[in-house]
Amino acid sequence: MRRILVLVPTWLGISFFAFALASLAPGDPAELILARELDEPPTPAQLQAFRERFGLDDPFLVQYGRWVANAVTGDLGVSFRSGDPVFGELVSRLPATLQIAVPGFTVAVLLALLVGVVSAVRRNSLIDHGSRVGALLADSVPSFVLAYLLIIVFSVVLGLLPVAGRGGPEHLVLPVLTLALATTASLMRLTRSSLLEVLGERYVRTARAMGLPERWVILRHALRNALIPVVTFAALIFGGFVTGTVIVETVFAWPGVGKFVVDSIFDRDYAIIQGFVVFTGTVFVLINLAVDLLYVRLDPRIRLAVDAERGRGG
């Protein structure tokens, strides 16, 4: 419950940032919207009427209050360009984004677990060193450069896969691969270090001393505990996925939320940018909450402590 209360001001701050930003933007939104609706520059009388209708002459904080009250109900205003609700515009593009983000996340996690566990168990092996170099490169090569390199190799030189666009499954390979490679590194290193730490614990030594097969010790005893921080961290790479999808969708002309937002920036459609910030912020706040709850459920030490406190507090 306390966690929820802490997240409320953060969400309000995000929404305030989004709202204040649009008011910093050059140009008058009333003029922008009217010019689009009328197909000609609006007259002063029309502008005045429009301002009064939408309360654009009210004090800044009054306008923010009204906007945030609407935002809570999912009403993020209308797009300057299309005149349609911002929320609908964003949500209608979400399936395309999820189509690459979900497999991208899955591949990233599987890769991180597989390589992370092997690097920890076979410490200083070729795979361990390779994964360290790979992680370093993933931190240094921009994801759009990675994407272009993959296109050059697999599409231009080998001619195996399409360069861009949305279509059959072959269109998914490169975007998903880029997304997975760009986000897996930190998760992979965390899996490795977390497992290494657990392998030094006494219960692992005990399990080994009992003569259990090494594979059983690692999978049943060590990995289970090593994964606690990994699971929570997996949720926290959400930020990397937002950034990653925006870039990947731009490179591959993939018609998702990210590409739409970038296009909207060029169209000076602030309502969309505002909506995207609030949208991302809301998801982020919810994920943080979920991670906290998940952590409590996964780690018996925390769960017991919380239960004990509850029992004492009544």
Next chain:
Amino acid sequence: MAVESSPEVGDHAATRRAWQAAPGRRASVLRGLLRDRIAVAGMLLVGLFTAAALLAPMLAPHDPNAVDATVRLASPSLQHPLGTDELGRDMLSRILFGGRWSLGIAAAATIAVMAIGIVVGSVAGYYGGALDTAIMRVVDVLLALPDLVLYLAIVGALGSGLRNVLIALIGVSWARYARIVRGLVLSLREREFVRASEALGARDRRLMLRHILPNVVPPVVVLASLQTGGLILGLAALGFFGLGVQPPTPEWGTMINQSRLFLQTAPALMVWPGLAISLTVLGFNLLGDGLRDVLDPRLEPDR
């Protein structure tokens, strides 16, 4: 005992010790870095690209913006060691001059962000109270969203170009510094040498400048070396979207944006700036890891 009765003497003694220790400590940091092969590789890469950017006017074989229609999209040759772009501009010259923009903007932003982070973080940590709460709320908001989303939102509202890119980079990145500095100041306040100085009647300003600041700077430098790579990546990403420094300026990210139309016919236009960004960022990441190991093993990057 005389030392305790006279704050002046005590302070001077401490300051003198600090001064005497400083060069030795600096030398040992350098020795530590040189022992670390990874840090050396990082320093070499950063040094190489910085030198190339600084000496660009002397090293570049051509004017980076000189258009030559007779050699469009040329392959590497003695005349043009890295070939030419779609307007016949010399690629090597553009990469060299591009370093001035990419590294220069990142350096300017890093310095600004360090200064803001140290001042804001110190004020929050030292005075506490409502001011601290207010500052940390702002920091929470800035750290809650991915950097690139904030950059896009700011540049989206203000428009592209050098000034707004700087506003975006600085306006977002100071938060991480402020949070770390605040934590450092909070713990320093409780340390004995600060409490002692305070009990002896030292003023706030003196405490901050003499005792707190010198202990805050080293970890901030480590943080800066770890974060500069991220700033270069952020700048490059804005350039890639076409929202950064505008063409014909040879900023690396902007060059990649310009190369997109020629990806299939002339992939080299993308590869060279891509390589320049990657190697520079790699250099900073290696250097940052090395510095962290030598200076402050406790300071982990927050992601």
